[in-house]
Amino acid sequence: MTQIADGIYQLKVPFANNPQGDINSYLLCGSKEYLLIDPGANTDTGFDSLQRQLAEIGLGFKDITRILITHCHIDHYGLAGRVKERSQAKIIAHSRAKDVIQTREPTREKGIPQREQWLKLNGAPSFEAEANHQHDPQLQKQTAEIAKLFVSMTTDITIEDNETISLGGLSLKVLWAPGHSPDHICLYEPSNKILFSGDHVLPGTIPQVSSESHSETNPLGDFISSLNRLKQLDVNLVLPAHEHQFSDLPARIEEVIQNFQQRSAKILALLNTEPKTAYQIASEIVWRPKAGGVKFQDLETWRKRMAISGALAHLKAMKFEGKVTTFFRDDIIYYRHN
Numbered sequence: 001m002t003q004i005a006d007g008i009y010q011l012k013v014p015f016a017n018n019p020q021g022d023i024n025s026y027l028l029c030g031s032k033e034y035l036l037i038d039p040g041a042n043t044d045t046g047f048d049s050l051q052r053q054l055a056e057i058g059l060g061f062k063d064i065t066r067i068l069i070t071h072c073h074i075d076h077y078g079l080a081g082r083v084k085e086r087s088q089a090k091i092i093a094h095s096r097a098k099d100v101i102q103t104r105e106p107t108r109e110k111g112i113p114q115r116e117q118w119l120k121l122n123g124a125p126s127f128e129a130e131a132n133h134q135h136d137p138q139l140q141k142q143t144a145e146i147a148k149l150f151v152s153m154t155t156d157i158t159i160e161d162n163e164t165i166s167l168g169g170l171s172l173k174v175l176w177a178p179g180h181s182p183d184h185i186c187l188y189e190p191s192n193k194i195l196f197s198g199d200h201v202l203p204g205t206i207p208q209v210s211s212e213s214h215s216e217t218n219p220l221g222d223f224i225s226s227l228n229r230l231k232q233l234d235v236n237l238v239l240p241a242h243e244h245q246f247s248d249l250p251a252r253i254e255e256v257i258q259n260f261q262q263r264s265a266k267i268l269a270l271l272n273t274e275p276k277t278a279y280q281i282a283s284e285i286v287w288r289p290k291a292g293g294v295k296f297q298d299l300e301t302w303r304k305r306m307a308i309s310g311a312l313a314h315l316k317a318m319k320f321e322g323k324v325t326t327f328f329r330d331d332i333i334y335y336r337h338n
């Protein structure tokens with residue numbers, strides 16, 4: 001537990017094997033109200049750790065009055081339902097959170113066949129699409145493990161862009177920042193010039209912008225626009241949901257945008273020779289630069305799917321900008337450089 005400013009604490013919630021590491025949860029204190037941002041994934045270690053850190057501040061779960069979720073990814077909101085049970089706190093999330101929970105719910109029966117169909121449509125060979133099939137024992141095991149990280153919950157209060165949440169002397173301006181997830185919000189606290197950036201801006205990781213189960217026409221375009229909007233804010237300190245706090249927000253935003261622009265240029269160059277599918281594009285790119293670069297063929301099944309989804313976010317953006325056109329061949333979507 002670290003005190004960041006008057007009435008603002010950072011709580012580290014451990015989450016083993018998470019690609020992005022532990023979660024930074026934040027506690028904001030009003031006079032009699034306590035708001036918890038992103039309680040983390042549902043693990044006993046995480047729950048106990050959160051309880052211990054709250055006790056260091058002289059609080060218990062029962063004191064939490066509001067739980068605010070930056071976006072409905074399991075590492076951020078999996079524990080929200082369990083904390084709510086102990087506290088009767090109200091869960092607050094963006095109005096799009098409902099759609100995200102529905103499409104990401106790990107136990108949802110329709111999810112896996114839809115995923116197989118989606119993979120085939122984007123050019124994955126049958127054996128790989130079927131590795132994502134519901135009868136695959138490895139996938140079943142993985143799905144069951146993921147399901148444990150989430151306690152079922154519903155949101156009590158939905159919020160929209162530009163709304164303000166007040167808490168004692170603190171206030172949080174809601175900034176809808178879709179791209180990493182359609183429901184992602186950042187929160188700006190003007191008196192301390194603090195930005196709670198969630199996963200939208202991280203100091204050492206380029207966020208995944210994917211296009212799989214949501215219906216957005218241009219998630220990468222949304223992501224870049226939401227980044228550019230944040231550059232206008234007067235920010236002294238950025239408090240992200242993973243890794244460490246940092247101060248130079250515009251510089252980090254520039255780095256992230258450049259990273260996506262470089263990848264887009266590379267993808268466009270790969271389309272120079274012939275039209276390709278999202279699967280072909282993903283398989284011609286080296287992924288996971290932080291891990292030293294991994295060839296697509298060497299990625300685990302779920303990471304391959306994320307890679308295809310990541311390539312697709314670029315292709316959709318290029319289609320939106322008029323740089324590529326799509327066409328169907330044998331029920332598979334191809335992208336052609338205009």
Ligand SMILES: [Zn+2]
Pocket residue numbers: 071073180181199
């Ligand atoms: Zn996330």
Ligand SMILES: [Zn+2]
Pocket residue numbers: 020073075076199241242
């Ligand atoms: Zn995260």
